[in-house]
Amino acid sequence: MLPVAAVLALAVVPLGDRAPVDLDVGVVWFNAMEVVAWFVVWVAGWGPNAATSVAGGYRVLPLGLAYEIPHMLAIITPAIAAGSLSPGAIAAAQHDLWYAVWMPAAFLLYLLSVAAMAFWGPFAAPLGRDLAGGAAAEHAGLDRLLLLAGRWMLLTAAAAMAVPLFLGGGAPPPITGPDPLPGLPALWFAVKLVVVLGLLLVLRRAVPMLRMARFATLAWVVLVPLAVAQALVVTLVVLA
Amino acid sequence: MIALVSALGAVAVVTGLLVFTADSMARATFLLLGSFVAVAVVLIGFGLGYLGTVVILMMTIEMMIMVVFMVMLMMNPAGLMPMTMVHNRRGSWAIALVVFGLLTAGVWLVPFPVRAGAATGGVTSGPAAGPDATVALGDALMGGQMLTMMTLGLALLATIVGTVAVAVSRREGRAERRGIS
Numbered sequence: 001m002l003p004v005a006a007v008l009a010l011a012v013v014p015l016g017d018r019a020p021v022d023l024d025v026g027v028v029w030f031n032a033m034e035v036v037a038w039f040v041v042w043v044a045g046w047g048p049n050a051a052t053s054v055a056g057g058y059r060v061l062p063l064g065l066a067y068e069i070p071h072m073l074a075i076i077t078p079a080i081a082a083g084s085l086s087p088g089a090i091a092a093a094q095h096d097l098w099y100a101v102w103m104p105a106a107f108l109l110y111l112l113s114v115a116a117m118a119f120w121g122p123f124a125a126p127l128g129r130d131l132a133g134g135a136a137a138e139h140a141g142l143d144r145l146l147l148l149a150g151r152w153m154l155l156t157a158a159a160a161m162a163v164p165l166f167l168g169g170g171a172p173p174p175i176t177g178p179d180p181l182p183g184l185p186a187l188w189f190a191v192k193l194v195v196v197l198g199l200l201l202v203l204r205r206a207v208p209m210l211r212m213a214r215f216a217t218l219a220w221v222v223l224v225p226l227a228v229a230q231a232l233v234v235t236l237v238v239l240a
Numbered sequence: 241m242i243a244l245v246s247a248l249g250a251v252a253v254v255t256g257l258l259v260f261t262a263d264s265m266a267r268a269t270f271l272l273l274g275s276f277v278a279v280a281v282v283l284i285g286f287g288l289g290y291l292g293t294v295v296i297l298m299m300t301i302e303m304m305i306m307v308v309f310m311v312m313l314m315m316n317p318a319g320l321m322p323m324t325m326v327h328n329r330r331g332s333w334a335i336a337l338v339v340f341g342l343l344t345a346g347v348w349l350v351p352f353p354v355r356a357g358a359a360t361g362g363v364t365s366g367p368a369a370g371p372d373a374t375v376a377l378g379d380a381l382m383g384g385q386m387l388t389m390m391t392l393g394l395a396l397l398a399t400i401v402g403t404v405a406v407a408v409s410r411r412e413g414r415a416e417r418r419g420i421s
Contacts, residue, residue: 023289024289025290025293028290028293028294029293032296032297035297035300035304036300038300038304039273039300039303039304042304042307058307058311060304061304061305061307061308061311064301065305065308068301085290
């Protein structure tokens with residue numbers, strides 16, 4: 001189920017200049033598919049009828065409740081600036097200035113929530129080693145392959161969404177002058193995706209695995225007000 | 241289209257019924273989610289893409305928040321032991337039947353507007369009548385009461401924040417920050 005959710009989420013991301021399925025509410029659809037991951041991890045933990053695994057499944061709830069509000073605010077901030085919920089239109093609205101430059105807090109919050117939604121890196125507590133593998137502890141064979149492959153797919157799909165939302169989609173960087181690779185939006189997209197994934201790998205290297213209660217406090221006390229402030233600034237600039 | 245909507249409606253009703261025959265909170269939660277998602281797909285089929293997508297999003301999160309309540313309130317929070325999902329059978333039957341009767345009567349008694357093409361005996365299935373069905377529905381539902389709704393929303397949010405602030409004791413918060421608990 002996790003790979004299915006990742007593919008459905010990726011379907012609305014413009015790879016290059018247009019999306020496989022160009023929904024006008026693509027951002028909301030992406031958000032809906034990505035919360036399916038909460039459900040999947042919890043079911044994976046509950047299903048085997050075992051104590052450590054259900055405890056791992058429960059850890060996804062504080063994680064989800066902590067990252068989701070900053071995440072939602074971070075993805076609607078570019079949508080407010082572009083005046084559209086379609087990822088293609090949001091990418092097209094950034095031809096002179098990338099939203100990663102204009103709204104850095106939203107971009108950083110989005111990167112953080114990408115790792116959190118894929119319960120990966122610092123947010124891997126639901127599958128933590130302290131629970132002997134947590135939600136994935138009892139799964140073997142094909143089930144385990146699907147769960148872990150789905151996690152990587154979700155991480156990549158969410159990182160891919162950062163490109164149209166914050167990095168100008170398939171357009172070349174505005175600083176280079178004339179486009180050195182004309183007519184290849186998919187290539188620019190791939191380059192930017194690799195950069196985003198690289199940033200995520202740095203995050204995993206730099207930050208140890210967080211305890212969920214700690215992260216929930218951080219999210220609600222620091223990240224949510226930060227995300228609200230960012231959305232407010234962008235809204236005021238757009239309205240002005 | 242009609243076949244698809246009927247099939248999804250049947251899925252929604254059957255999974256909705258199964259909620260009450262399941263023997264654990266966890267199973268009831270999955271079935272309820274299945275029911276809601278079927279309704280959401282019906283909404284998308286009606287051309288209300290935004291509403292349908294939001295229903296999927298909200299209901300998935302809501303079912304997960306149900307799990308939080310399960311942990312807080314149930315004697316068997318893991319949902320690993322079988323238990324019955326119903327109580328007060330007679331009262332529930334009575335309430336359910338009355339509500340079902342009222343809603344069904346409403347469906348048949350409300351004078352639905354006729355689409356322009358259908359009135360002249362022309363095409364009945366075609367593109368959406370209005371320019372944007374979501375806007376039309378929102379206007380029909382909330383048009384006059386928008387200010388009330390916004391005020392209510394803010395009041396609810398303030399209540400939630402206030403309740404949490406009152407419920408979390410100071411000592412617990414400090415222990416948490418020191419990393420004791």
